[in-house]
Amino acid sequence: MARTYDAIVIGAGVIGAAVALSLARKGLAVLALDRLPAAGYGSTAGSCAIVRPYYSTLDGAALGWESHFYWRDWGEFLGVDDERGLARYVSCGCLRLKSPANGFLESTVKLMDEIGCPYEHWSAEQVLERLPVVVLDSFGETKPIDDPTFGQPEGAPLPGGVFFPHGGYVTDPQLATHNLQRAAEAAGVDFRFNTTVTAVRRSGDRVAGVSVAGGEDLDAPVVVNVAGPHSYKINRLAGVEAGMNVKTRALRHEVCHVPAPEGIDFEKRGLVFSDGEIGVYIRPELGNHILIGSEDPPCDERQWVDPDDFNRDFTEQWRAQVMRLAQRMPGLGIPPRGRGVVELYDVSDDWIPIYDKSDLGGFYMAVGSSGNQFKTAPIVGEMMAELITACEAGHDHDADPLGFHLRYIDRTVALGFYSRRREINPQSSFSVLG
């Protein structure tokens, strides 16, 4: 006889796999579906997988700081082996430069004080000692590369930065998702790949299950949308968008892989480094390479796309990001051919995720991860499992939002922060910084 399920999770990316795992750990029979052939093959595969505590909101920062411990204790969290090995967390620390544009990071360190996250003020000399390949000229606001003043220093040099010792990156986001799949399977989750959800079925005012390509109907009283950049399409299939004050859409991004400049073994001595003036963030990559992502500076046009039809080739954007880093690292070569990743973020209207129920009974969503929720995936899985089991037991989360306790940093996040019905949060950076 076919197995019956308590919950269907749409999407087996890093967040979907984590949600499936946590629901199963609460005793639910779970089916995870993905249109792709393996877990973590969607936008998760292109993730830079940086773990950092600095966000512009208190709750965002608290989750970022908490996530460090999940990755530090990854094997313990999973509780199972994976025949492919476990994803590795490189806790190299993160350095963000102080500049006039970011208020010399005064609001950031206030948030760190509030959540008890350690940091160090680094002078210009300390920055240069750790990263002898950078210059601390100030370049003002991030500019397009055809701006006549591009690359020209202006004003006083930058005074240094703030170093966050507990942060870094996960070397292989797809492997991390496979690890979650193995843990979820050990907890009883079934995964079905190459299976595309084509309809969300209703019975009265509740969800009844999904239909998949080929015509099969799969039943469950709970369905969770974790479809990444396709999240808005699934919400439309479920007919729940009208009940959302904050919505999601897909944003195209390019990430560059380039060799490190002469004079530094960035793979061994490097760290996560970000700098609002040049509008990029970087992290070490295998083979003494540097991976360069964009911080969404206002001068760059945002490329909202259809997740089923977008350009996977590198464009001038790739060169712009490398040239922006070359301002800060003058020895950086500009390779003639682009290497790296073209992928999509699932961006919410205020760049803060939506972890919530919907107006359709039994239909939930963990969406709008806005380019910055790889790190939090294992926490989000637990948060969603608590939210779903409480709501299914009759709790009215809209009227009385639940809290979620962050066990490592001993702090409670009010989940109304992630509500689909919230007002746009003006404290957001409205960028990948969250």
Ligand SMILES: Cc1cc2nc3c(=O)[nH]c(=O)nc-3n(C[C@H](O)[C@H](O)[C@H](O)COP(=O)(O)OP(=O)(O)OC[C@H]3O[C@@H](n4cnc5c(N)ncnc54)[C@H](O)[C@@H]3O)c2cc1C
């Ligand atoms: C370039 C890039 C860099 C990033 N860098 C960082 C970073 O440094 N740090 C950080 O914390 N975060 C980062 N992120 C964000 C992070 O990677 C994402 O927040 C996270 O991977 C989202 O996971 P997910 O499971 O929600 O989505 P996805 O991995 O996109 O998974 C969604 C899944 O749903 C499936 N799906 C969609 N529609 C259907 C359907 N109809 N039927 C069945 N399956 C369906 C897809 O196939 C996909 O596998 C980055 C993201 C990108 C793209």
